[in-house]
Amino acid sequence: MEHKQWNRRQWIQGTGAAGASLLAGAWPLGAQAQSPITIGVIYVGPRDDYGYNQAHAEATAELKKVPGIKVVEEENVPETQAVQKTMQGMISQDGATLLFPTSFGYFDPHMIAIAGKNPNVRFSHCGGLWTAAKHPANTGSYFGYIDEGQYLNGVIAGHMSKSKKIGFIAAKPIPQVLQNINAFTLGARSVDPKITTTVIFTGDWSMPVKEAEATNSLADQGVDVFTMHVDGPKVVVETAAKRGKFVCGYHANQSKLAPAAYLTGAEWNWTSAMNAIIDAARTGKPHPNFIRGGLKAGFIKTSPYGSMVPEAARKNADAVKAKMIAGQFDIFTGELKDNTGKIVIPKGQAFKQTAIELESMNYLVEGVIGKI
Amino acid sequence: MNDIVLPVLWAVLGGAIRVGTPFLFVSLGECLTEQSGRINLGLEGVLVLSSMAAFGGAYLSGSPWIGVMAAMLAGALLAGVHGVLCGLRRVNDIAMGIAVMMLGTGLAFYLGKPLIQPQAPTLAPIMLGSTSSSAQLQAALSINPLFPLGVLIALALAWLLANTRWGLIVRMVGDSADAARAQGLSVNRVRTLATMAGGAIAGLGGASLSLFYPGSWNELLSSGQGLIAIALVIFARWRPLACLWASLLFGGAGALGPALQSVGINGAYYLFNAVPYALTLLILVLACTPYRRLQGAPSELSVQR
Known part of the structure; x- marks a missing residue:
């Protein structure tokens, strides 16, 4: 017998559905x-x-x-x-x-x-x-x-580093992070192939004390330009500036935090x-x-250069940026070795930015001191 | 070999003070609280709230030392909530501590929203190594100005607890509430005051985080350091001076991971990053025994009874 009874829940469902269909019918009249x-x-x-x-x-x-x-x-x-x-x-x-x-x-x-x-x-x-x-x-x-932005960060870092040691504070070794570390390193080594990037993994996206500690240890080792891939770059930017080192930003524009240390940065848009x-x-x-x-579609942008970046560095980075926007520049081209000496991209092969292979990157390129 | 050993040694020594200072204050605060016979797990909340208060105070007033005062005040007030509520009948101090921890972090997140972006004046380091030519040494020896204060508090606390009437009262309340009552002391009042004083000391740890190292406020600033410091007190067997060494040991352990990676030893960094937590576990395993009460533990602690 009970299935013939109207219960409250069914009633609400029924009228609700009717109301919804009325509404849905009315919508197109308002906005085409x-x-x-x-x-x-x-x-x-x-x-x-x-x-x-x-x-x-x-x-x-x-x-x-x-x-x-x-x-x-x-x-x-x-x-x-x-x-x-x-x-x-x-x-x-x-x-x-x-x-x-x-x-x-x-x-x-x-x-x-x-x-x-x-x-x-x-x-x-x-x-x-x-x-x-x-x-x-x-x-x-x-x-x-955004690795385009990190490559340009690297180009500027390559011009600014006196010790030829640059540092990267990273959260976790996932493909996007590795791609950024590699792009930053390749950018710097395009200026001077003697440059090495030391990478420190902190283990999580936001670890303020560990990020500060990582920046300090790298500064102790003579690293003089920093960048990072952590959720909040504020700690790294401020700590590097306190140690009198330069820094390239990431995610957003952090120049306000340390105007004297902020060279440029890779920002999302x-x-x-x-x-x-x-x-x-x-x-x-x-x-x-x-x-x-990327840059071309306006998904990423670069922060304005800090006043300490010399003309030659700006010209070099701007030239690469123009090529990237024109679609004539590939960051990951053969022959490319990883930091154990294994060839990861053979001679003659180049990955366009759109190449899906890049989104599963699992190596650090030659010149990076660090391990996944 | 010297290229690796020396830098790591300096980084770990410097890191012991940089990373260990918040541990020191929280463990001293907890040590005092537990000597009076009560556990305050809420010190994690105190640490987060006081680091927010320190940053806010420094940002609004322009003076980092006013921030330090604000941190002590916030710490004492939040710990006071714990102290007063635990004095009520049939209130469990462990459960209450967890509630206070959540209250403290929640309040700090809520009130600290507008403080994530701005920069506040931070405490100036004491440059002990300014005569040294090595940049590493200079960095390791630019000391947190709150650290000497922490050492003083540890010494003072050790002396006060051992040698003064005041210290005797705290220890008696912690060891036998009945004996204290027989003496005509108000157990609740002593415990509440000890808890509040402990909160104020722990508040200095918060100020150290947001005003010196790393020197800014954000919501993951503490990431459990307050809880580790509470475990440290057991490791230190409720002795203030042992809290000092234990905090330095844990600070150094925290600095080990980044320091090894920076010199290119990067095989097992997850393992090195986990050293402080593994150390905590190890201590708790070694410290616990079903057969007797822990050496040095105040017998009024609710976990002892």
Whole structure:
């Protein structure tokens, strides 16, 4: 008998569905091409860390100004089950239909799991290696070829280093980090092949005491130009400046922190990538699953040179930058040896930035002192 | 060989003081608290809150020493919450300590939001090595100005606990609350005051983090150092001077990983980075025995009863 009774839950479901279909029917009348959208942005750390999260927060602040876009944000979300709750919360409570989970560890299994449960919501992850065969069509990833910026950092570092020793403070040996270490080293060695890069892995994305300790130990060893790949470069920039050394920035512009030590930097500019993804969602076009771009596409930019960078160094870096923008410059070309002497890219082969092989890099090039 | 051994030695010695100073203050604060018969796990929260308070105080006032005062005050207040609440009937100090830890970190994250970006004036180092020609030596000997203060506090605490009436009261309350009551002492008042004083000392550790090394505020600044320092007190057998050596040992262990990588020994850096934590585990395993109470442990500690 009981199946004939109307219970409260069924009633709500029924009327809710009817209401939703009414709403959906009414939408196109209001805005023809660009329907309003709620997007969710999720950060692994604080939004104002002078680093990775700030770069995204700056782009998100631009998006907020666009009419028709409502933004919900949450910061300090760990790369655990917690991010699944955040994502589901943004979808169910705030009505977000496009999510930007920005941290590396959110991708698999967290974003993939939530995407399976919410097929009508679009997900765009920063940095994940999306493949059509493995991952659902409502997910995707975007990233920038920031190693172009690190190569240019290296060129400037190569001109500025007197000791011919430069240092790299890295978090974890994942492909994107290794690519940056290698690009920085190749850039510096293009100026002077005697230069070596010493790398220190701190073990995690934000370890302020260890980052300061790493910078100090390298400075003790005579390293005179630093760069880094950690989430918040503030500690490394300030510690290097205190030791009277130079530093190249990363993620965002840190020149304000140490104007006398800041040479240049590799910065993200996520506005164009996020805009492309949002436009597709608002006009109902298919979800862009795989977006990549470098200097040319405006996904990355370089910080203005510090006043201590000499003219010759600027000219050299600007010339390489112009070639990169014209698409005539490949960072990883054969013959390239790793730091154990093994040939990793044979003679005559060159990887374009778009080469997917680069996103699974697992070696440090010749000239890097360090081990994965 | 000298190219490797000497630099690593200097880096570890310098690092022992640089990295070890927060350990020193927190372990001294915990040592005093536990001597009065109470455990304050909340010192991790005290460390985070006081480093935020130190940075905020220095940033707003322009003087790092006002920041140091703010850190001590914040530490004493938060520890005071723990002290007062643990004085209520049937309140477990371990559970309360965890609550205070969360309260402290939560408050610090909330109030510290606008402090992540700005730069505050930091404490100027004491340059002991300025006559040396070696840059490494100069770096290792530019001492945190709070470190000598920590050494003084360790000496003073050791002397006070052993030789003064005041020290005797704290130890009696820690060893036998009944005996203290028979003497007409208020056990709760002594414990609350000891906990607050311990919080103020631990607050200096927070000031050392945000105003000297690394010298800025962010949310992962402490990353568990307060908890390691609490374990150190057991290793130091509740003796303030032993806290000093233990803190230096742990500071040096923390500096070992980066120092070895910087000279090109980079085989097992995950292992070297884990040395402080492995050391903590080892100490706890060695220190615990089911057969007798730990040597030197105040017998009123709730884990002893």
